[in-house]
Every structure is written in C-alpha cells, then in structure tokens.
Amino acid sequence: MDEVATNDFTYIRCLTIEDQNKIKKIPFLNIDSILIPSPFIKDKFLEIDYEHSYVWDEEGEFLGYILVYSNPDKTKFQVYKQVTSPFGRGKGIGSTFIRKLAKDVPGESYIYLFVWEKLVSTIDFFYSNGFNLEESTVYRKMRFYLMSATAKSILEKGISLKDKDVSVLEELSKVRHDAKKSLKVLSDMVSIMSVDNFNNIIEDINRENTALLNTLSMYEDKIKASHEVNIKEILTNRVIPFIEASNVPCEVRLVLGASIPPVIGGYMDYSRALINLTSNAIDAIEEAGRSGLIQIMITRKEGKVVLIIQDNGVGIGAERLQLDNRNLPLFVGKTTKADRAGEGVGTRQVFSTFGAGNIKVESREGKFTRWTITLNISTKKKTDRLGLLETRFIGFMKATETLELSDKSGRTEVASLIWHLRRMEIFSYDLIQSFSNYNNVRDIFKLILTYRYGKTSFKQIKEEIEKYRVDHEIIKFWLLGMINRIKKNEKFLLNTYDFEDYKGIYFKSYGQAINKTIIFTLDPDTGNFYAADRRLAEHLDFVPLLNRKRDQLIRGEFKGDVKNIDSPIYLGVWTVADKDDLYGKIVLLQQGCRQLLAMGIKPEKAIAFYHVTRNMSSFDFDPFKIIPLGELATLARKNFDQLITATDDDFDGLVFTD
Structure with a gap:
C-alpha cells in the first residue's frame, strides 16, 4: 500500500462492469489470493456499489482500483478489494481511493474491510488512514482482522497528513522501509503456499516482486538524472499487458532482438512515454474501424538500441509530419485523444523523454504510423x-616496481613472488577477455605466448596488439604493461631458482583463479608444464613450448584450489591406436601423477579422465571413473581395465575437440 497523502482525484472515476472485465486481463491488478473469501462474512445483504467503487485511469492505463460493497441503505460500505499496480506505487493511489470514498458518502457512514493478519504493512496503511481494529475471523487457518472507520474520521485524518518536502536521505529511509515491507510480504506469501493456492500465490509473489523493483527504480529516477533501464522488461511487463487489456481488439507482434543491453534513461519517464505511444496507437486503430495490428520490434544497430512501434490505425497526414523550428512534427501537442486522430497530448511527453533527434515518425494517412526511437546503450557496467x-x-x-629478492632469499619470499605473479597473469586473462567483442581472444593469447616464451620482441607485440579493436584503448596499455612486468619477473625467477624446487608452487598458484577453468599440458618426465584459462587456449597451444611430441605429453584441467581433494583434476591424452596403446597411455598418466605428487598434491586428490581426442580403438577412458591420485600413480597393470570402457562401434575413430 502506498502512503502518500493526496486529494487529487483527477485520474479517479467510477468503476464499471466493462472496467471489471478489463481488469481481469491485467495480471498485476487481478489478485485475490489473500482476500477474505467472501464479501458477505459480515452482512449477507451487500451488493457491489459501482457508484462508490473506483478505478485509477491514467491516460488509458489502469494503475489501481477499489471494489466496494454497500448495504441497501448506503450506510455501510465494505472495501472488498483495493489493488494498486506495481507501476502505480508511490503515487498515493490507495490513500486517494479511501479519501475519495469518504468524501462521496455521508460523514457517519460505516466503512470497513478485512485484512489478513500477516499483512502488517497493510494494517499500518489503514491505521494511518483513520481505521481501527475490531474483531477477527478465521477461514482455512488464516486469521483476518476487521478494521473500520467512519467517513468523517477518515477525512479528519487526511487533513492532519500534510504533504512535506523530504530530503534524499529521508526518501532513502522510506524506500528501505517499503522494501523491507515487500520482502516481509513475500515471506508471508511463501509461508501460506499450498497445493490449492499455489498458482495464485505465485502470481501474487510475481506482482509484489515487480512492485519492489518498481519502488527501487522510482527512487533511482529521483536521485539520478538517468540510469540503466531494461527496455525489454517495460515492453513485456507493462506495454503488452496494456494492449491486451484494451477494449479495442489488437494483434501484437513482438520481435525482441538477441542480447539487447540496458539503455540509459529514466524508468518512469520511459514507461509513461511508451504507454502514451501505445494508447495513441489503440485510439488510431479504433478510429480506423479495422482489426488492430501493433508491431513492436527492438534491436541493436550501430552501437544503439532501436525501438520500432507501428500500428495500422488512421495514420497522420503528410502536412502534419512536417517539422517546425524546434525539429518537432507539427502534430506534437496539438491534439488530444478525444479527437481520435492517433497522436494525443502524450506526444509532447514522448519527445521530451526521448529527444527529438532520437525519434523518427513515418505515416501514411489511412494506412499506418511508425515510430522509430533510438536509445543510448548504458555504459555504467562498462x-x-x-x-x-x-x-x-x-x-x-606498484607491488612489483622493485624486486626485493636475491639468490639468498628464502623459500617463503620466492613463493610469495610466484603467487603474486600468478595473480597478475590471471588478471591479464580478464584484460584479454576485454577484446572478445570484436576479436578471437585465442589469437591474442597465442601472440602473448610468443612474447613470453618465444622470440617476439616487445616492439613487435605492441605493434600487433595495436591492430586489435577494443572498447577502451587504455586496456591495450594495461595488457602490454602487465605481460612485460610478468615476463621480466618470471625470467628472474627461472634464472635464479631451480624450477624443480618450486614446480609445486608454480602449479598450485593457478588455484587462485577460482572462477576459471585452468587447462594445462604437462611433461610427465620433467614436470614442466604450461597452463592458462580454458577460454583463451587449447592444450595443443603449449606443445611447441615443451619441445616434446604430443603423444609424449599429457593434458589436464582443474578448477579452483587444488587442495580441495573432492574437486577432480581431469587428465587425458590426444591419441590412442588400440587397446595396448591405451595401456601405454595409462602408464604415461601414471608418470604425470607422480609428478603431481612430487608437486605436493595430496594422494587423496580426485582424478577423472577426458575422452581420448582421436581414438582409433574400441576402448576409451571411462569418463565416469574417479580414482585418488595416489592410487592411480601406483595402480598395477593388471588393474588397468577398471579405468577403461568399451566404446560404441558407431563412434570408432571419432575425434573429440581439445
């Protein structure tokens, strides 16, 4: 319930049977799962009072309604339903309905309602509007409180609630309060969920969740001139339901392009502008007297989001499409919906919201009107x-400007530098990924490998990196600076300290990439290896660096801290010719396992297996087999069969990708 006091009844009118039918088509208004089951609990002679039931009709969009029952003498009025759309929160709709009712009935009239006991925020709302608690009633294990007031007391309470300006911090406190109330309501809804009411409760949860997000978006509108707006959500959650609830039958064709990013703007302004456009389209279709067709398409083009809304209404005359000295079409702000010409007063708000330079209006009188709106993509996340x-x-x-190590430094100091350099390398993966929108990042990573471990000079790699496109040129500078610093320090380590003494630290340091899958290619004879983020490399990329033939090496991968014994290291080979060759490859894996043990990997560490990349035999590693590292390293040849499985004949000779 909203609590903004207002006596502006501009958008309120009496509810009709036609309105009720329309409301049934609006999901965010069609809610009744936590209402008292019957309006006749207290008085069996009540009837719907359309004179004192109201709807909030804002430019054709229903943002709330109140359904009131009364006795024949018009002395007792039960508020049976009062619903505010999530898109109407903060407007004071609920409070205004109550004041409107109190104003329109005699001062001594008895106004009452039932509220579910869990809805503390709703109870507080009616308290603030002059209601008091009376008795309670229980239905299906749910307790409802009777709250009542006289029309006179409601109006007196309204006079005492004066509008006041609030600071940003006070507004934030209110938003926090409202958000907490919404979360409490969501929790209460979940607690009463049952087989019988499951579908209704899910709808209510969806509505309350939308209301919460809308509250937060409205606050963001107030504190920021513009922010991220999900235009697809506005279309699907607000515009489409508005069209479907219209009294004018319209077919809607919605085309949503792939990967549409958020745009920059104001949530409420964009919502209202699109509702205005859609309302105009519906009026134009009704005027044309034909079956309605509204086409909405949103796509991405040349770094912008493009929204197109087209209707088959009466259209706009060519002379009224001419631009004035403000670059606005002549029809803007010159007509109202009462003229039923298809472009009401809301067009002024549309142009004010999106800007004249971002709007193109095309129309053929008697045929169609098409609005093309160009929106700027939000760069906030970027x-x-x-x-x-x-x-x-x-x-x-800064941390690696100077090296404080020497050939006399202890193991702890050396290990610290290795781990720090690995963090820098993992950071470089993120920098490389910044190029992914326009380039194959594996090409860039291969280039970096030739610089770090090959004969490519810094000048050469700088020239090559400059050829690649990236959203922010500064990233090229950061990447070059990072890999240059890594190479310098890495070279010092390898020239000063024996790799054999620190190979375990080198390997384990990749466990810092907790959110990445690390692949590696390992020489089982020496323990030498190369590794990287799986998104940037393939195992074969490292084979030339190890100066061995592919079938003399093993490939593997892991994710997260290698000290986690339950998270397996995957091992595999590239080719197998026959079963004897497969046995030979198991021996190769055993050599690799002994290297991992020498690196300090625990014997209990789980090992799993890749499929063979190119398998010409009828046998393969069992991909479902998991075995401890220590057990695999010492497994007798007679037990090798427990690691392998027969392949389907249809898959003989199948090549799996690396």
Whole structure:
C-alpha cells in the first residue's frame, strides 16, 4: 500500500462492469489470493456499489482500483478489494481511493474491510488512514482482522497528513522501509503456499516482486538524472499487458532482438512515454474501424538500441509530419485523444523523454504510423568494470616496481613472488577477455605466448596488439604493461631458482583463479608444464613450448584450489591406436601423477579422465571413473581395465575437440 497523502482525484472515476472485465486481463491488478473469501462474512445483504467503487485511469492505463460493497441503505460500505499496480506505487493511489470514498458518502457512514493478519504493512496503511481494529475471523487457518472507520474520521485524518518536502536521505529511509515491507510480504506469501493456492500465490509473489523493483527504480529516477533501464522488461511487463487489456481488439507482434543491453534513461519517464505511444496507437486503430495490428520490434544497430512501434490505425497526414523550428512534427501537442486522430497530448511527453533527434515518425494517412526511437546503450557496467580494472592494474604494478629478492632469499619470499605473479597473469586473462567483442581472444593469447616464451620482441607485440579493436584503448596499455612486468619477473625467477624446487608452487598458484577453468599440458618426465584459462587456449597451444611430441605429453584441467581433494583434476591424452596403446597411455598418466605428487598434491586428490581426442580403438577412458591420485600413480597393470570402457562401434575413430 502506498502512503502518500493526496486529494487529487483527477485520474479517479467510477468503476464499471466493462472496467471489471478489463481488469481481469491485467495480471498485476487481478489478485485475490489473500482476500477474505467472501464479501458477505459480515452482512449477507451487500451488493457491489459501482457508484462508490473506483478505478485509477491514467491516460488509458489502469494503475489501481477499489471494489466496494454497500448495504441497501448506503450506510455501510465494505472495501472488498483495493489493488494498486506495481507501476502505480508511490503515487498515493490507495490513500486517494479511501479519501475519495469518504468524501462521496455521508460523514457517519460505516466503512470497513478485512485484512489478513500477516499483512502488517497493510494494517499500518489503514491505521494511518483513520481505521481501527475490531474483531477477527478465521477461514482455512488464516486469521483476518476487521478494521473500520467512519467517513468523517477518515477525512479528519487526511487533513492532519500534510504533504512535506523530504530530503534524499529521508526518501532513502522510506524506500528501505517499503522494501523491507515487500520482502516481509513475500515471506508471508511463501509461508501460506499450498497445493490449492499455489498458482495464485505465485502470481501474487510475481506482482509484489515487480512492485519492489518498481519502488527501487522510482527512487533511482529521483536521485539520478538517468540510469540503466531494461527496455525489454517495460515492453513485456507493462506495454503488452496494456494492449491486451484494451477494449479495442489488437494483434501484437513482438520481435525482441538477441542480447539487447540496458539503455540509459529514466524508468518512469520511459514507461509513461511508451504507454502514451501505445494508447495513441489503440485510439488510431479504433478510429480506423479495422482489426488492430501493433508491431513492436527492438534491436541493436550501430552501437544503439532501436525501438520500432507501428500500428495500422488512421495514420497522420503528410502536412502534419512536417517539422517546425524546434525539429518537432507539427502534430506534437496539438491534439488530444478525444479527437481520435492517433497522436494525443502524450506526444509532447514522448519527445521530451526521448529527444527529438532520437525519434523518427513515418505515416501514411489511412494506412499506418511508425515510430522509430533510438536509445543510448548504458555504459555504467562498462565504466564500473573499467574502474575496477584500473585499480587492479595500478596495484599490481606498484607491488612489483622493485624486486626485493636475491639468490639468498628464502623459500617463503620466492613463493610469495610466484603467487603474486600468478595473480597478475590471471588478471591479464580478464584484460584479454576485454577484446572478445570484436576479436578471437585465442589469437591474442597465442601472440602473448610468443612474447613470453618465444622470440617476439616487445616492439613487435605492441605493434600487433595495436591492430586489435577494443572498447577502451587504455586496456591495450594495461595488457602490454602487465605481460612485460610478468615476463621480466618470471625470467628472474627461472634464472635464479631451480624450477624443480618450486614446480609445486608454480602449479598450485593457478588455484587462485577460482572462477576459471585452468587447462594445462604437462611433461610427465620433467614436470614442466604450461597452463592458462580454458577460454583463451587449447592444450595443443603449449606443445611447441615443451619441445616434446604430443603423444609424449599429457593434458589436464582443474578448477579452483587444488587442495580441495573432492574437486577432480581431469587428465587425458590426444591419441590412442588400440587397446595396448591405451595401456601405454595409462602408464604415461601414471608418470604425470607422480609428478603431481612430487608437486605436493595430496594422494587423496580426485582424478577423472577426458575422452581420448582421436581414438582409433574400441576402448576409451571411462569418463565416469574417479580414482585418488595416489592410487592411480601406483595402480598395477593388471588393474588397468577398471579405468577403461568399451566404446560404441558407431563412434570408432571419432575425434573429440581439445
């Protein structure tokens, strides 16, 4: 319930039977799962009082209604339903309905209603409007409180509630309060869920959740000139239901493009503007007297989001499409919906919201009207991400400006540098991913490998990186700075300390990439290996760096901390010719396992298996087999069969991707 006091009845009119039928088509208004089951609990002679039941009709959109029953003498009035749309929260609709009712009935009239005991916020709302608690009644294990007031007391209470300006902090406190109430209502709804009411409760939860998001969006509108707006949600949650609830039958064709990002703007302004456009379209279709067709398409084009709304109404004359000195069509603001010409007074708000330069109106009189609106994509997330990347880059570079190690440094100091360099490498993966919108990031990573471990100079890689497109050019600078610093420190480590002494630390340090899958290619004879984020590389990319033939190496992957024994390391090979060759490859894996044990990986660590990449035999590793590292390393040849499984003949010779 909203609690903004207002006596503006501009959008309120009496409810009709036709309105009730329309409300049944509006999901966010058609709610009754937590109402008292019958309006006749207290008085069996009540009837719907259309004179004192109201609907909030704002530019053709129903944002709330109140359904009132009264006795034949018009002395008792029961508020049976009072519903505010999630898109009407904060307008004072609920309070205004109550004041309107109190104003229209005699002062001594008895106004009452029943409220479910769990809806504390609703009870508070009616308290604030002059109601008091009376008796309670129980129905299907749900307790409802009777609340009542006289019309006179409601009006007196309304006089005492004066509007006042509130600060941003006070507004935030109110938003927090409303959000907490919504969460409490959601929790209460879940608690009464049963087989009988499941569908209704789910609808109510959806409505309350939408109301909560709408409350937060409205507050964001107040504190920011513009922010992220999900235009697809406005179309599906608000515009489409508005069309479907119209008294003018209309077919809706909605085309939503793929990967439509949020746009920058104001949530409430955009919602109202699109409702105005749709309302005009419906009026134009009714005037044309034909079966309605409204087509809505949203797509992404040239770095913008493009929204097209077209109707088959009466259209707009060519002379009225001419632009004035403000770049506005001549029809803007010159007509009203009463003229039924298809472009009401709301068009002024439409142009004010989206800007004349972003709107194109096409029409053929008697045929159609098409609005094309260009919207700017929100860069908020990109900007936030860029700031985070910059902070991390500066931190890494400052931490490695000078090396405080020497050949006499202890193991702890050396290990610390290895782990820090690995964090820098993992950070470089994120920088490389920034190129993914326009490039194959694996090409960029291969280029970096040739710089770190090959003969490519810094000048050469700089020239190559400059050729790749990225949203923010500064990322190229950060990436080059990062890999240059990594190479410098990595070279110092390998030239100063024996790899054999620290290979376990090198391997385990990749466990810091907790949200990434790390692949590696390992030489089972030496324990030397190369690894990277799976999105950037393939196992084969590392084979040339190890100076061994592919079938002399093993491939693997893991995710997260390698000390977690339950999260398996996957191992595999590239080719198998026959069963004997498969046995030989198991021996190769055993050598690799012994290297992992030498690195300090616990014997209890789970090991699982890849399919063979190119398998010419009728046998393969069992992908469902999990075995402890220590057990696999010492497994006798006679027990190798427990690791393999027969393949389907139809899949003989199948090549799996790396």
